[in-house]
Amino acid sequence: EVQLVESGGDLVQPGGSLRLSCAVSGFTVSSHYMTWVRQAPGKGLEWVSVIYTGGNTYFANSVKGRFTLSRDDSKNTLYLHMDSLRPDDTAVYYCARRAAAAHTLDRWGQGTLVTVSS
Amino acid sequence: QSAPTQPASVSGSPGQSITISCTGTSSDVGGYNYVSWYQQRPGNVPKLIIYDVRTRPSGVSSRFSGSKSGNTASLTISGLQAEDEADYYCSSYTSTSTLEVFGTGTTVTVL
Numbered sequence A: 001e002v003q004l005v006e007s008g009g010d011l012v013q014p015g016g017s018l019r020l021s022c023a024v025s026g027f028t029v030s031s032h033y034m035t036w037v038r039q040a041p042g043k044g045l046e047w048v049s050v051i052y053t054g055g056n057t058y059f060a061n062s063v064k065g066r067f068t069l070s071r072d073d074s075k076n077t078l079y080l081h082m083d084s085l086r087p088d089d090t091a092v093y094y095c096a097r098r099a100a101a102a103h104t105l106d107r108w109g110q111g112t113l114v115t116v117s118s
Numbered sequence B: 001q002s003a004p005t006q007p008a009s010v011s012g013s014p015g016q017s018i019t020i021s022c023t024g025t026s027s028d029v030g031g032y033n034y035v036s037w038y039q040q041r042p043g044n045v046p047k048l049i050i051y052d053v054r055t056r057p058s059g060v061s062s063r064f065s066g067s068k069s070g071n072t073a074s075l076t077i078s079g080l081q082a083e084d085e086a087d088y089y090c091s092s093y094t095s096t097s098t099l100e101v102f103g104t105g106t107t108v109t110v111l
Helices: none
Strands: A003-007 A018-025 A034-039 A045-051 A057-059 A067-072 A077-082 A091-098 A105-108 A112-116 B009-012 B018-023 B035-040 B047-050 B064-069 B072-077 B086-093 B100-102 B106-110
Touching (some): A003 A091, A018 A091, A018 A112, A034 A105, A045 A077, A045 A091, A045 B086, A045 B100, A077 A091, A105 B047, B009 B018, B018 B086, B018 B106, B035 B064
Antiparallel strands (some): A003 A018, A018 A077, A034 A045, A091 A105, B035 B047, B035 B086, B086 B106
């Protein structure tokens, strides 16, 4: 069964750092493009970043230069490293799998909440 | 990169049909047949209901259908049911550096 489980969300002060994890099962994380999407409280979905199967990463302009994305194939886990956090980064962060043969996100994790506040 | 525009809310009575629009640009919705639709019920995770403009994943009700004309994609829900109350988001591949963009979202209310 395909599963994506995020963890690492927490309350952090502005300017702080956090690392989110997305542990996957039922498929190989390196065989799919993997995406992070976030949703601020009461707001819509916002695409954050993607890592391609070859390891290339891309980021939304709002997080570029502050967030990095990595993958540990031995642990079948994806990591989102977030630095210089700002209050407007407060959101539920979802890890999602891009379908193998379509430009769409076919499996989502349950999300992890990041709160940036003093 | 601006998000494709969706109506903030759409409502209908049980059994009726409603249509949600998603208006983008030639750099996203209009330029590619890679439009997806997601349903998010209150407190739940987004669920894929349409991809590649009009394809339904296995298990998704045939009451959901998608289409596209120019820079506007549409999601139609036929035979509206109470369980269809949710937020709906379109998304599209985009040629800009962000690669993918979500629409502004639409809240569907069943009267």
